Amino acid sequence: MTFKPHGKHLIAGHWVEGDDTFASEPASGAPHNFAVGRISDVEAAATAAEDAFWTFGYSTRDERATFLNAIADEIEERAEAITQIGSKESGLPEMRLNGERGRTIGQLRLFADHILHGAYLDRRHDEAQPERQPLPRSDLRMMQRPIGPVAVFGASNFPLAFSTAGGDTAAAFAAGCPVVVKGHSAHPGTGEIIAEAIHAAVQKCGIHPGVFSLIQGGNRQVGTALVQHPLIKAVGFTGSLAGGRALYDLCAARSEPIPFFGELGSVNPMFIFSNAMENRGEAIAKGWAGSLTMGAGQFCTNPGVSVVIAGENADKFAKTAGEALSQVGAQTMLTDGIAAAYRTGQQRVAGATGVREILATSCDMRTATPYLYATTAKEWLANEELAEEVFGPLGVIVTADTVEEMREVAMNLQGQLTCTIHVDAEDTPAASDFMPILERKAGRILANGFPTGVEVSDTMVHGGPYPASTNFGATSVGTLSIRRFLRPVCYQDMPAGLLPSDL
Numbered sequence: 001m002t003f004k005p006h007g008k009h010l011i012a013g014h015w016v017e018g019d020d021t022f023a024s025e026p027a028s029g030a031p032h033n034f035a036v037g038r039i040s041d042v043e044a045a046a047t048a049a050e051d052a053f054w055t056f057g058y059s060t061r062d063e064r065a066t067f068l069n070a071i072a073d074e075i076e077e078r079a080e081a082i083t084q085i086g087s088k089e090s091g092l093p094e095m096r097l098n099g100e101r102g103r104t105i106g107q108l109r110l111f112a113d114h115i116l117h118g119a120y121l122d123r124r125h126d127e128a129q130p131e132r133q134p135l136p137r138s139d140l141r142m143m144q145r146p147i148g149p150v151a152v153f154g155a156s157n158f159p160l161a162f163s164t165a166g167g168d169t170a171a172a173f174a175a176g177c178p179v180v181v182k183g184h185s186a187h188p189g190t191g192e193i194i195a196e197a198i199h200a201a202v203q204k205c206g207i208h209p210g211v212f213s214l215i216q217g218g219n220r221q222v223g224t225a226l227v228q229h230p231l232i233k234a235v236g237f238t239g240s241l242a243g244g245r246a247l248y249d250l251c252a253a254r255s256e257p258i259p260f261f262g263e264l265g266s267v268n269p270m271f272i273f274s275n276a277m278e279n280r281g282e283a284i285a286k287g288w289a290g291s292l293t294m295g296a297g298q299f300c301t302n303p304g305v306s307v308v309i310a311g312e313n314a315d316k317f318a319k320t321a322g323e324a325l326s327q328v329g330a331q332t333m334l335t336d337g338i339a340a341a342y343r344t345g346q347q348r349v350a351g352a353t354g355v356r357e358i359l360a361t362s363c364d365m366r367t368a369t370p371y372l373y374a375t376t377a378k379e380w381l382a383n384e385e386l387a388e389e390v391f392g393p394l395g396v397i398v399t400a401d402t403v404e405e406m407r408e409v410a411m412n413l414q415g416q417l418t419c420t421i422h423v424d425a426e427d428t429p430a431a432s433d434f435m436p437i438l439e440r441k442a443g444r445i446l447a448n449g450f451p452t453g454v455e456v457s458d459t460m461v462h463g464g465p466y467p468a469s470t471n472f473g474a475t476s477v478g479t480l481s482i483r484r485f486l487r488p489v490c491y492q493d494m495p496a497g498l499l500p501s502d503l
Contacts, residue, residue, distance in 0.1 A: 001083035001086050002081065003078075003082075004032075005032045005085070005086060005188070005189040005190070005192050005193075006035065007021065007032060007033050007034040007035055007188075007192070007216075008033050008034075008035055008192075008193070009037065009041055009213070009214060009215050010037075010172070010195045010196075010199055010212070010213055010214045010218055011041055011044050011045050011048070011213045011215070012045060012048030012052075012207075012209045012210040013050075013199065013202065013203075013209025013210075016035070016041065016044075016211055016419055017035055018035025018037070018038060018041075018216075018500070019036070019038065019418065019456040020035075020036040020218070021034060021035055021036060021477065022034055022036050022185065022217070022218035024089060024185070024187075024188055024292065025089060025186075025335065025336060026088045026089045026402050027087075027088065027089065027332050027366065028087075028088050029088040032188075034188040034189075034192075034216045034218065035216055035218075036183075036216070036217075036218035036219050037182070037215040037216055037217065037218060037222035038217045038219070038222070039182060039221065039225045040224065041213075041215045041228055042066070042180075042215065042222055042225040042226050043225075043229070044213075045180045045210075045213035045215060045303075046149060046180060046226075046229045046231040046232055047209030047210075047495055048125065048209070048213065048234075049178035049179070049180055049210050049211070049213065049231065050148070050177075050178075050231045051208065052149075052178045052207075052208035052209070052210030053146075053148055053149060053176075053177070055207075055208050056060065056176060056177075056178055056208055056211050057145075057146045057148070057176045057177065057178075057209060057224065059176060059191075059207075059503070061115045061116055061118065061502070062116070062312075063288070064112075064115060064173065064176060064355055065112035065113070065116050065391050066112075066205060066355060066499060067113055067173065067201060067202075067205045067207060068108045068109070068110070068111055068112040068170065068173060068174060068493075069109060069112050070200075070201035070204050070205055071108050071165060071173075071197060071201040071405070072105040072108040072109050072112075072272060073196050074196075074197035074200045074201050074204075074454045075101065075104065075105055075165065075194065075197045075199075076105060076107075076200070076455050078191065078196070078197055079098075079101060080196070080405050081093050081193060082097070082101055082160070082190065082193055082387065083097045083098055085101075085189040085190050085193060086101075086160065086187065088161050088189075089159065089186065089187040089188075089189055089190055089416045090159050090186065090187055090190070090334050091332030091333065091334065092159075092295070092334075092425065093364070096295065097159075097160070100158060100160045100161045101160050102292070103160070103456060104160045104161050104165055106456055107161070107166070107167050107456050108165065108170050109204075109269065109458075110456060110479065111170045111171060111173070111174035111479065112174070113481075114174065114458075114479045114482070115174050116381050117377070118502065119214070119503055120144065120483070120486075121142060121143045121144050122142070122143065122484050122488070123141070123142070123143045123502065123503060124140075124141065124142045124143075125137060125140070125141050125142075126139070126140040126141075128493070130394070134383075136139050138492045138493045139492070139493050139494075140489070140490060140491070140492055141490070141491045141494065141499065141503050142488055142490045143488070143489065143502060143503055144306065144483070144486035144487065144488055144489075144490065145176075145486060145487060145488075145489045146175045146176035146177045146486060147175075147177060147233045147234055147485055147487050147501075148177060148178075148231070148232075148233035149177060149178045149179070149180060149231055149232050149233060149487065150168070150172040150177045150179050150180070150232070150233065150234050150235070150236065150485055151161070151179075151180050151181075151182065151226045151227060151229075151232045151234070151235045151236070152166075152169050152172070152179055152180070152182070152235075152237075153180045153181075153182045153184070153223065153235070153236065153237045153238070153239065153247075154166075154181060154182065154184035155184065155238035156184055156186045156187075156188070156239065156334050156335060157238075157241060157295075157298045157299065157300070157334055158238070159184070159187035159190040159191070160172060160190065160194070160258060161195070162182060162238045162476075162498055163181075163187070163190070163191060163197070164181050164183065164190075164191045164194040164195055164214060165181075165194045165197065165198055167456070167476055167477055167481060168236030168238075168261075168476060169181065169212075169236075169479040169502070171236075171482045171484065172236070172350075172485045173211075173328070173487060174420065174482050175482050175485040175486050177233075177485045178208075178210060178211045178212065179211070179212050179213075180212075180213045180226060180232070181195075181212075181213065181214045181215070182215055182217070182222060182226055182448070183214055183216045183217050183238050184213065184217055184498045185216070185217030185218055186334055186335045188216050188217060188368075190416045191216070192214070192216075195212075195214040196436075197299075197353070198212050199212070199367055199407070201294070201339055209418040211325045216325070223448075224247075224250060226488050227247050227250050227254075227258075227260070227344070228250055228254060230254075230255075230256065231490035232258065233258055234258055234259045234261065234484065234485055235247065235251055235258065235259070235260045235261065235262075236261050236476065236484070237260065237261065237262040237263070238262075238263045238300070239264070240264065240265070241264045241487040242456050243468050244262035244263075244264045244470065245262075245264075245467075245470075247260060247262065248260040248262055248470050250296075251310065253439075256295050256384060256434030259289045259484070260471075260473065261469070261470065261471050261474050261476065261484050262469060262470040262471075263300065263462065263463060263468070263469045263476045264300075264468060264469060264470070265300040265389050265391070265415065265417070265468070266300070266301075266303060266416040266417045266418070266442075266464065266467070266468040267303075267304040267305045267387060267388075267389050268301050268302060268303045268305070268416055268417060268418045268419070268420070268451050269304075269305040269306070269398075269409075269410075269413065269416065269419055269420070270288065270303050270305065270306045270307065270420040270421070270422060271309055271406060271410065271419070271420070271421050271422070271424040271431075271434065272284060272306060272307065272308045272309075272317070272417075272421075273309075273403075273421065273422060273423045273424070273427035273431055274313075274403075274427065274430075274432055274446070275311050275423070275424040275425075275426040275427045276422040276423050276424045276427055277314065277317060279312045279424055280364045280422075280424075281313050281316055281317045281320070282316065282317070282320045283445055284317070284422050285316075285317045285318075285320035285321040285451055286320060286321075286324045288303060288306060288321055288395070288450065289321050289324035289325045289328070289370075290324070290366060290450075291303055291393075291450035291451070291452045292304070292325070292370065292393050292395050293325065293328045293331070293370055293393040294452050295331075295452075295478065296331035296332065296333050296334075296368045296392060296393055297342075297370075297391070297392040297393030297394065298333065298334055298338070298369065298391060299452045300385075300417060300455060301417050301418050301451040301452050301453075301462075302391075302451075302452060303395075303418075303420060303450055303452070304390060304394060304395055304396060304397070305396050305397075305449055306321075306387065306395065306396075306397050306398070307377070307397060307398045307400060307406055307409050307410075308397060308398070308399055308400070308406075309399075309401075309402070309403065309406065310401050311399065311400045312482050314397075314399055317374075318358055318374055321372060321395065321397070322358045322359040322372050323371040323484075324483035325359050325372055325395070326359055326361075326370075326394075328368070328369070328370050328393070329366050329369070329483060330363060330367040330368065330369050331367060331369075331393070331493070332366055332367060332368075333366050333367065333368050333392070334382070335366075336365075336366050338391060338392075338480065339363075339365065339368060340360075340364075341365045341391060342368050342390065342391060342392035342394070343363065345388075345389075345391065345392065345394065346390065346392075346394055348385060348388075348390075348393065349371075349373055349385075349396065350371075350373065350382055350385065352375070352379075352385060352386055353377070353379065353381075353382075353383060354375050354376060354378075354379030354383070354405060355374070355375045355396075356373065356374045356375065357372075357373055357387070358372040358373060358374055358397070358460045359372035360372060368392045368393055369393070370393040370394065370395070371394045372392070372393070372394075372395045372396075372397070373394075373396050373397070373398075374396070374397040374398075374399060374447070375396065375398055375399070376398070376399050376400075376401075376490065377398055377399065377400040377405045377406065377408065377409050378405075379411065380398045380409060381408065381412055385392075387413070387414060393408075407433065407434060410434055410437045410438065410441065413440070413441045413467050414441075414465075414466075414468075415441060415465025415467055415468040415469070415472070416441050416443075416464050416465075416468050417440055417442065417443055417444065417451070417462065417464045417468045417469070418440040418442055418443070418444045418445070418446060418451035418464075419438040419442040419444075419445050420446040420447070420449065420450065420451055421434060421445070421446070421447055421448075422447075422448055423447060423448065425502055439466070441464070441465065442464050442465075442468070443461040443464035443465075443468065443472070444460070444461050444462070444464075444470070453477075454477050455477075456476060456477055456478060457478055457479070458479045459478065460475065460477050460478035460480075460482070461475045461477075461478070461480070462476050462477035462478065462481075463475045464476050471484075491503065
């Protein structure tokens with residue numbers, strides 16, 4: 001199946017042209033023109049989403065589960081065309097796109113199953129106690145209710161799983177919230193074909209068309225207008241710290257502030273303890289190299305930093321990691337802008353005081369090659385720039401003289417999506433002192449693994465203290481993410497006929 005984009009927005013069931021167009025910048029193949037988003041598109045989409053909420057927000061769990069599964073079915077029907085356009089636009093290999101499409105479909109079906117079970121509603125009931133002294137108690141019931149229209153920003157690094165029909169959209173639909181997606185200009189054709197799948201599911205299920213709109217990129221003012229629109233009640237975002245913080249501030253500055261659920265990335269440090277290093281340092285180094293370069297290092301959980309204890313084993317670790325990384329060739333990055341930012345980050349690290357080069361390569365245009373550097377814990381603690389994320393396959397080894405100095409590095413971390421410890425049984429006493437620290441620093445703590453590869457499940461937490469994310473109590477992956485788009489409502493002495501059917 002060949003897919004040729006038509007380049008229009010989808011606004012509440014209608015394909016809409018724009019006044020201006022922008023050209024895509026595919027990694028391969030010819031570019032296509034797409035409509036530039038307008039403020040009027042935001043107004044139309046948000047108004048339609050509010051109209052849709054009065055039915056969709058009060059639909060049954062069965063109806064929403066059917067809708068989620070219908071979207072998954074429609075994506076499956078377009079599988080070949082989705083991989084084709086996604087690979088051309090992003091430069092990601094077909095195997096990666098196929099896997100990400102499967103993950104996207106899996107997220108939709110997982111949420112369909114999740115809401116049918118009903119536990120997410122957190123239903124509670126305090127029965128009336130009319131005879132209680134000194135005061136009687138009313139009959140109190142509580143459950144979670146959808147908040148209203150949600151804005152979702154597509155992510156550059158996941159054109160499927162974190163974009164048009166990705167985790168934020170799936171969670172919002174499951175909760176009963178209409179969605180307005182601000183498409184990412186890195187993969188507008190992929191966004192369009194997924195929007196077609198959602199549109200087909202809307203028609204098949206007879207749902208109000210305002211439940212979903214896609215506004216293509218090309219205009220930053222559209223993003224500003226979207227988060228400031230009074231009918232939008234929450235925002236889901238995956239992207240850079242600078243972009244996310246700017247949108248977060250706009251949400252907070254509204255006359256009615258709304259939650260901004262931004263996942264902004266981190267350096268995802270690994271702490272390698274002495275016995276683990278002694279017994280399996282080379283294997284850990286090779287595994288780290290594989291994780292660091294997976295997908296050209298363009299994962300928000302990319303483990304960019306390894307903290308080790310100085311000594312002969314640490315030297316072997318660095319040598320092995322450098323050799324493994326040297327075998328990885330140039331990889332195509334998602335956009336020209338991301339490739340340029342990677343080169344800028346590499347130069348920043350290379351030029352920092354106290355940084356030693358272990359592996360230097362050369363990359364240009366839209367490609368990325370691995371780099372590896374080393375520094376001491378003292379230099380790391382003295383230079384905040386070394387703790388900033390470099391989005392790409394660049395690693396930094398931080399060498400501490402003692403476990404206490406390694407602990408000081410952990411204590412001074414900013415918020416992270418993940419922290420990893422590599423331990424053998426003999427390391428348990430030393431590592432146990434780190435656990436309270438890491439719990440305060442990260443949303444997910446791993447032992448003897450690598451953080452790339454985020455499982456979509458009931459228990460996953462993909463978030464963490466700022467600046468990893470803007471809301472430490474939330475996750476953007478897993479079924480718990482539905483709670484971002486719900487709020488508790490208490491019903492006091494409510495007649496049965498007026499209670500929600502789920503109560």
